[in-house]
Amino acid sequence: MTMPTLRGTPGRARRSWTAVLCGWFAAAWLPLNAHADAEAGKAKAQVCVACHGPMGNSTNPDYPILAGQTARYIYLELKDFKEGRRSDPRMSPMAANLSREDMQDLADYFAAQKAVSVPFKSDNASIEAGRKKAAEVLCTMCHLGGFAGQNEIPRVSGQLYPYIVKQLQDFRSHTRTNDAGNMTSVTRNLTDDDIRNLAAYINNLQ
16 A cells, blocks of 8 residues: 655645544554453453553553553554564563453453553643643644544553653654654654653643
8 A cells, every 4th residue: 555645745734644644554553353352351461460550550650551541552552562563571571472362352451441640740831831842743633632542543641751751752762663653753853851841741631
């Protein structure tokens, strides 16, 4: 399939193409005949809580909050860890032996849990700067209003501040590349202050 290009596209049309691209990736990555079992996922998730916290509500900045995350995103990230498109010394071995059904069950279970955010004490100036930067780089074009996420686009509202910072830094440095280039493009011109401000703003969204 040939991908559309945004080169030379005016601002309003560019935003429209961005929405089309988000939809294209959603369609391209949907697993066929997906089936998930939340109760089976609950049993399988018991090994996950040691790092991600009860019901996926992590308080450890090394591990993201999974509760309330979109099921499609969780499934695809587990699949990427399993197949080597995303690498982490802790998650890669955990995902290595998961079946497709395991990944779908886990995704459905964590998506059904209620997220309990851990607010980071950020000053109002940083939060406001993050709000403005989010609007400037059109974050909600894919992440939706309130950063609630959709399909394979993650919910990031209320996510742990240090985790948001690290992921944005990893996308910017190409350390993390399993996003088809979307976040790499968004982050390439972000400064360290931009990243910290965005993390402060997103973390404080409820």
